[in-house]
Amino acid sequence: MPEINVNGVQLYYEEYGSGEPFILLHGLGGDHHMFEGEINALKKSYRVIALDSRGHGKSEKVPYYTLDDHVQDVIAFMDELNIEKTNQLGASMGSYVAQGVAVSIPNRIKKMILVVAKAYGKTSSTARLQAEHADELKGLTEEEQMYALSKYIFHNLEAVGEWSQRVAVDVPVLTSEQQEAARKALVNFDFRPQLHKVTAETLVINGRYDGLNPPKEGREVVKFIPHATFVEFEHSGHAPSVEEPERFKQVVTAFLAG
Incomplete structure (x- = not known):
């Protein structure tokens, strides 16, 4: 159970395989477990490092932090593990963190995959969606609200339910x-x-039916990154790797091989 102290916070991570480093950055409220499919595929060719962000998973829970804290944690984490250059994959919140890392240390990011990404937000996508459907969610607990919103977030609800x-x-x-x-x-x-600073070859993936970060958000990211490609998953919502796992594997494999 490897842990490391960076920026005064204890972070948990898991490591698999060997080769070029490949850092995985999870979404809001999640942790390294959300990447089971990606880990199994990537560990055959890469040194895969799945990090629990501060406030999440098995990492230390602190009462207040910012998105920049997440970004600086990844950079300090790389320094502590003597990772000079890495590939990175970020999903949802992780895609925001990955963008922040790529604009802060562009020469240290080789390839970058941003899944269900957006480049800006006034609030979290979850809070925005809850506000949009406030009448429908009245009187529900947090867990009940997320269940009620799932039809606006995912397309293949059966696959996501089994995975969850x-x-x-x-x-x-x-x-x-x-x-x-x-x-x-x-x-x-x-x-x-700041996205013009990104030098990493970048793949952006969004799902057509994602009510949190719809495809228009991913297309906007691609507009600002010099070497970026956008792929829309036509049968997915907010979890393309779960809702269309075979296509996800094919698209990511082709990108990394190119």
Whole structure:
């Protein structure tokens, strides 16, 4: 159970395989478990490092932090592990973190995959979706709200449901206070003015039916990154790797081989 202290916070991570480093950055409220499919595919060719962001998973829970804290944690983590250059894959919140890392240390990122990405947000995508459907969610608990919103977030609900049950076994559940701290970290960020600094060849993937970060958000990211390609998954929502796993594997493999 490897842990490391960076920027005064204890972070948990898991490591698989060998070769070029490949850092995986999870979404809001998640942890390294969400990448089971990606880990199994990538560990055959890469040194895969799945990091639990501060406030998430098995990493230290702190009462307040920002998106830039997540970014600086990844950079400090790379320094501590003597990783001079890496590939990175970020999903949802992880895609925001990955963008921040890529504009801060562009020469240290080789290839980058941004899944269900956006380049800016006034609030978290979850908070925005909850506000849009406030009447429908009245009187529901947080868990009940997310269940009710799932039809706006995912397309292949059966696949996502099976995946969620499988990975949820070992995932620590965040308290309401911890969830709120995680969401507040995603308030008022905008990487668009800085994305021209990215030198990494970049793949952006969004799902057509994603009510959190719809395809238009991913296309906007591609507009600002010099060497970026956009792929829309036509039968996915917010979890393309789960909803269309074979296509996801094919698209990612082709990108990394190119």
